[in-house]
Amino acid sequence: MSMQGMKQLQWIGRSIPKVEDRKFLMGQGGYVDDLDLPNMLHVAVVRSPVAHARILSFDTSRALELDGVVAVITGKQAAELCDFMPDFNPEPNLHKWRVLADEKVRFVGEGVAVVVARSRYIAEDARELVDVEYEPLPVVPNARAAMLPGSALLHEKMESNVALDSTLSFGDVDGEFARADIVVRETIRWGRTSAQPLETVGAVANFNTATGMLTINSNSVALTNFAFLVAGTLKVQSNKLDLIPMPAGGSFGAKFWAVRVAITAGMCSKFLGKPVKYVEDRLDHAVSCDHHGSEREYEIELAMTKEGEFRAIKFDIIDDYGAYFQFGLGTHGNAMSQVIGPYNIKAVSYRARGVLSNKCQQGAYRGFGSEVHNFAMERIVDKAVREHGFDRIELRRSNFIQPSQFPFKIPGGNVYDSGDYEGVLREALGLGKLDHWRAEQTKGRAEGRYIGIGVTTCQERSVYAANEWWFFRRSPAMGVSSVPESISLSVDALGAVSATLYSTAFWGNSPETVVAQVLGEELGVNPDDVSFSYAGTAKGLPASGPGGSRFTVMISGAVQGAAAKIRAKALKVAAHMMEISENDLEYVNGGVQVKGDAGKRLGLAEIAIMPRLFKHQLPDDIDSGFEADMVFDHPYTTLPTADRSDLGVYYPMMAHAAHIAVVEVDVQTGAISFLDYVAVHDCGTVVNPRSLDGHVIGGLAQGVGQTLLEEYVYDEEGQIQSSSLMDYLIPSAMEVPEVRLGHHETPSPFTPYGMKGGGEGGRMHAPGAIASAVDDALAPLGAKRATYLPLTPERVLNLIAER
Known part of the structure; x- marks a missing residue:
């Protein structure tokens, strides 16, 4: 690791309370639904009741007659008010999509019109009065049906419903399989889910008819760098759009580039010249959010x-993928970044087919496709153990990439920065008390109880560069873009430090706490004394926001750069004030002192007042003010080669974890209960252990949901069967196990302080561990292996019945 990461740290690594906690606990966090502007109007969306149909006509007269209704905007009108929706599809001519369907609907719940009224209640009543005539079309209910010859096309300009079919191969794949003593095959399925944040996506838009400025307060994340795309859709000048970040009551991917709500509110406000609020309700979020999670079938050979x-x-x-291919194969770019897991595998073939069906479109959910890959990878390893009698701990351990091999270039070109996989596993085994649970398992079987122990060892890529969006195409529509993060620091006349962030307000991670802790290291200030503000895109520096477990690393790099400028100016001013050479001074503990003599010292407040108020007493080469900006781009990335023989380095900060789950399966009901759970993570240098623990436990809860409970189920007519929280089951505290946590720090050589990302931990690892434990529990019954998530009681009983 770098020398910077090796210095003695004062604040990094401490479990300080989140500096944001107080305002949220006091109800003063300022969520988007708290905004209440004068004369504000409200939106309700008219949604399609059918999965696939042409829109023949609208009758809005009854809705417009309802007292309090201001306007009804149909899809055809919206197509005149707005351009096509922005997305990151590498093939922009493949298909387009709009904020409201204008000619045809492609999934149940797709918006076809909006009602704008003086209250949300009136708007919802009025939408029931909008009459829409549909011409039904054949429904394409799933990917398998979509691939059949003669299947109805979702988008007529496409030759088939397979939006992209791409195979990437690295190394001597055919030769290795020809020479193999053993070939293991497995089929798995991962059910469709989505994040369920406590606060759904919302926006308040306010168009100023005098200036042409459209201001949108939104709880979406990662909008800053690509705000111009939203401006293009809304047909406003790019510098006349100000997207202001609001705290997000949970995101987990659901608010990553969630633009449909903001564009809906912006369109209505621009059309009517009044403030407009639109906040999804639970049904909106279930049937037509920007981001359903992955739904995949895998065929794997090892x-x-x-x-x-x-x-x-x-x-x-x-x-x-559902109806629209908005992110292309970006989720598979995530998977390719850690395609071999923690194992030293020499050759890889990876075929991905993105298929369109009559469902809500797929997008981001915690892990963004790499969590599915982890499950697939660990299932094939466990299949090898089951079929060929290997010890599952030793098989993993013997194939681990070794510490001396890092940085390690994997097939495909990405680099793993550092790791000690055996050390992580050893710590997990120490916490897991496997001997105790093996004894309990033996005792339980004699009593007719079925206890299982599951182990998984897998990766958590972090800090993405943008290569992953494009490399599945030989000729992408645009080149690789930057993904920077920025900050502005200001020191006032009394030495107090303020920070301005440019991407996203609070979303579950603690951006203010991270910045405050790094400022504690870099400027010697108390983290509690730092003040924070958030700039909208009209005033902002480049920023890409959270996503891909990147923010802590990226904002820390920005803070380090800006703080270095503050320290440099402090040294210059202090040198003049103390009448001593800068070379004889050092910045230590919140002030400047003579090297080796702490008695000759000026504090930051004593220094700051000079450039703030008394510039004319300073030399000409010292400017007024005490501010610094920093735009920090990716610390280590390389471009893919033209022939894609090397995809470049684009996700090198590779965290790792080992999870051990102990479960009991009731073979009469199919119910699964937890007896123990251990998780040991290596996220490099830990910034705030308490916050990281929260990430792991929260992610684990979502992993439990994915594995045991949650699934968006569509029937053959494309009707969603689990659109409410009565049918889409989320784990409560009763279903999530108590977790015993450990941290094993292997610092990155590329990042500030040696940090790696940890924001997606838990969900990245829990499904493999739980499925492994269920297999182990049911092994005496000769049950089939757990390869289809979620493992509902019915599916567990089927595993036993189909032994």
Whole structure:
């Protein structure tokens, strides 16, 4: 690791309370639904009741007659008010989509019109009075049906519903399989889910008819760098759009580039010249959010020697994207960044087919496709254990990439920065008390109880560069973009430090706490004394926001750069005040002192007042003011080669974890209960252990939901069967196990302080551990292996019945 990461740290690594806590606990966090502007109007969306149909006509007269209704905007009108929706599809001519369907609907719940009224209650009453005539079309209910010859096309300009079929191969895949002593094959399915944040996506838009400025307060994240795309959709000049970040009551991917709500509110405000609020309700979020999670089928093959060495692996994936291909194969870019897991595998073939169906479109959910890949990877390893009698701990351990091999270039080109996978596993095994649970398992079986122990060891990529969006295409529509993060620091006349952030307000991570802790290191201030503000895009520096477990690393780099400028100016001013050479001074503990003599010192407040108020007493080469900006871009990335023989380095900060789950399966009901759970993570240098623990536990809860409970189910007519929280089951505190946590720090050589991302921990690892434990519990019954999530009681009983 770098020398910067090796210095003695005062604040990094401490479990300080979040500096944001007080305002949220006192109800003063300022969520978007708290905004109440004078004369503000409200939106309700008219949604399609059918999955696939042409829109023949609208009758809005009854709705417009309702007292309090101001306007009804249909899809055809919206197509005149707005351009096509922005997205990150690498093939922009493949298809387009709009904020409201204008000619045809492609999934149940797709918006076809909006009602704008003086209250949300009136708007919702009025939308029931909007009459829409549809011409039904054949429904394409899933990816398998979409791939059949003659299947109805979702988008007529496409030749088929397969939006993209791409295979990437690295190393001698065919040769390794031909020489293999053992080839293990597995099929898995991962059910469609989505994040369920306590606060749904919302926006308040306010168009100023005098200036042409459109201001939108939004709880979406990651809008700053690409705000111009939103401006293009809304047909406003890019510098006349101000997207102001609001605290997000949970995101987990659901608010990553969630633009439909903001564009809906912005369109209505621009059309009517009044403030407009639109906040999704639970039904909106379920049936037509910007981001359903992945829904995939995998065929996997693993080539091995008889001694158990992994040599090559093949993936063939069918991915049900829903109606629109808004992120292209970006979720598979995430998977490719850690395609071999923690194992030293020499050759890889990865085929991904993005298929369109009559469902809500797929987008981001915690892990963004790499969590599915982890599950697939660990299932094939456990299959090898089951079929060929290997010890599951030793098989993993013997195939681990070794600490001396880092930085490690994987097939495909990405680099793993650092790691000690055996050390993480050893710590997890120490916490897991496997001997105790094996004894309990033996005792339980004699009593007719079925206890299982599951183990998983897998990756958590972090800090993305943008290569992943484009490399599945030989000729992407645009080049690789930057993904910077920025900050502005200001020191007032009394030495108090203020920070301005440019991407996202609070969303679950603690941006203010991270910045405050780094400022504690860099400027020697108390984190509680730092004040914070958030700039809208009209005033902002470049910023990309959270996503891909990147923010802590990126904002820390920005803070380090800006703080270095503050320290440099402090040294210059202090040198003049103390009449001593800068070379004889050092910045230590919130002030400047003579090297080796702490008695000759000026505090930051004594220094700051000079450039703030008394510039004319300073030399000409010292400017007025005491501010610094910093735009920090990716610390280590390389571009893909033109022939894609090397995809470049684009996700190198590779965290790692080992999870051990102990469950009991009731073979009469199919119910699964937890007896113990251990999670040990290596996220490099830990910034705030308490915050990281929260990430792991929260992610684990979502992993439990994915594994045991949650699924968006569509029937053959494309009707969603689990659109409410009565049918879409979320784990409560009763279903989530108490977790015993450990942290194993292997600092990154590329990042500030050696940090790695940890924001997606838990969900990245829990499904593999739980499925492994269920297999172990049911092994005496000869049950089928757990390969289809979620493992509902019915599916568990089917595993037993289909032994």
